[in-house]
Amino acid sequence: MNARDEILRRVRAAAAAGPAATAIPRDYDAADGPPGAALADQLVDRLEDYKARVRRCAEPDLAATVASLLPATSTVVAPPGVPAAWLSAHAGATLRDGDPAPLTVADLDAPGVTVVTGCAVAVAETGTLILDASPDQGRRLLTLVPDHHICVVRTSQIAARLPEALRRLPDPTRPLTMISGPSATSDIELNRVEGVHGPRHLDVVITS
């Protein structure tokens, strides 16, 4: 018997030894939270707690706010769907992924590269940004290899808790990345230390 058939035979025999499936109690809080300014406040609090830097600005100030987070010498990398208006106040170079060609790991690993993206949804309670590879978020390596990530979040994209945030994703079979603060580790004496392999600097811009 091949491994597949034998394992399935064993699993069938063993599963039958236990109780049949029963209903799942879903009485935990899975409701949509109330939208409002309090959500953005909570998101800011949770992001800062995990050492992300947060700016809030009105829509017309977005380009200036993004530019203020960029050193003048930095190279900006952007996925194809990031609006040009977000980057219009940046004086340095801008590279678009896929225009003309996909960016290479070497392009992204160069010193002074900052990636600017949007997000699919954010979770206020946990300070989490969820990226789903939509055109304004791009391929996964774009937000991984550069040392600095600026993520733009619209207040309408903020969900109160995780169940609501996961429901808002249009297609969960796209590559998904959940980001909660800059790269960190708890491996030394179980204390959290920021800055290992992922971007060591995470800036979040919250705008209407």
Add this chain to the structure above:
Amino acid sequence: MSAAGLPGGTGNIVARLPFPTAAGRELGDRQLRGNLRRATHTIRDKRLRVVGELADWEQLRRAGAAIKDDVLARLPELLERFEAAATAAGATVHWARDAEEACAVVAGLVRGTGAAEVVKVKSMATQEIGLNEALAAVGIDAVETDLAELIVQLADDTPSHILVPAIHYNRTQIRDIFARRMAGIDASALTDDPPALAEAARRHLRARFLSAKVGISGANFAIADSGTLVVVESEGNGRMCLTLPETLISVVGVEKLLPSFRDLEVFLQLLPRSSTGERMNPYTSMWTGVTPGDGPQTVHIVLVDNGRTETLADPVGRQALRCIRCSACLNVCPVYERVGGHAYGSVYPGPIGAILSPQMSRGGANRTLPYASTLCGACFDACPVRIDIPQVLVHLRQSGVDAARGRPSAERTAMRAMSVVMRDRRRYAAALRAARRGAAPLRAVAGRRGTVRRLPWPLSAWTSVRDAPLPPKQTFREWWVDERS
């Protein structure tokens, strides 16, 4: 073969030494106990704080337990659904009955790519099957990229904790391991400041990430409906291994399934708060087969049994398969805190290891593991999927005793003698008086708490691991008579 007619698992889940022997050796290491005490107490407080933030924590635990029980009851159907969905999404699904078969499948896949080096995300499944050793045997270098796994690998040591395999080292010891073993490091400039150590790991691994052709991972969850795999991590080493190589091989235990994407709304709340005591871990990656132009273009999934079906066949013990490897039970366990993970002899240490290892494999000294507990119950309270670990420990002890019935045992002989004495009130009172007289000379050597540290043979078997209490000067019955007279 077990009673259920199922073969047990193999690999790094078999204790070579009986637990009391191994524990005795570890207890002699004062530095180890100090390191473990500091780390486990740090994480206990963090966990309690973030768990306390959620008003519906108990409801989430109940939902998590019920979802996992549902998975175990419907495992055959869900495995086939997962295989079909993952295959449709472009992944290739393989099956492995035990550790050797799983290693052979992975080694064959890596050899097929021509790569001589693979980068690895921390994974209990690959630790369990001994993948690194198996790859080394065929000339493939497996590079661990999780900081704690890297520390353990550089030190030629073995993991001692599910989440933080290097929990038994403090920052100064880690600094010394890096200074000694990390190629090209400037040892004189390296301090034991944790950010400096993290920076050293970043530099050490960066070039290997960026040039790796093959990545190897486990998975925290596998979604049956869609064929999606989920990896929960902190450092970004996981994202590197899951995103940059051309080929990705994921080794997944058959019990890792969840029926649908929606179920993650429960588990992605339970896991980070229970494991690192964070509201959310820094990075979680999810991928479904192959995405053209984004990430690995060749994706393999190896589904591993290795003793899981044997565990599933026990209606009481199967709840151990709910485990999501958070390690909260290790961090609250008074036994683990003192002896550390190596004493358990398996990659699964602590309370969960004491019920998981002996069920997955009956080999070696695994039958001693269910006794590695005081049955205090702290593990059950901390478990995010409500595994009643004390219940399973007692169940496994019972099975062990039942299996040995018919063979002579000193304990059973003593219990039979005790039974004769205790069945009769006069015999019992006389025995107590005799015990008190016999113990009188010992009062001189008894400690402040009225206990004796060492008794002569054969009672030394009792006092080798615990103090013996002396009989009280007066029994309750005598006191009662005195009071009323």
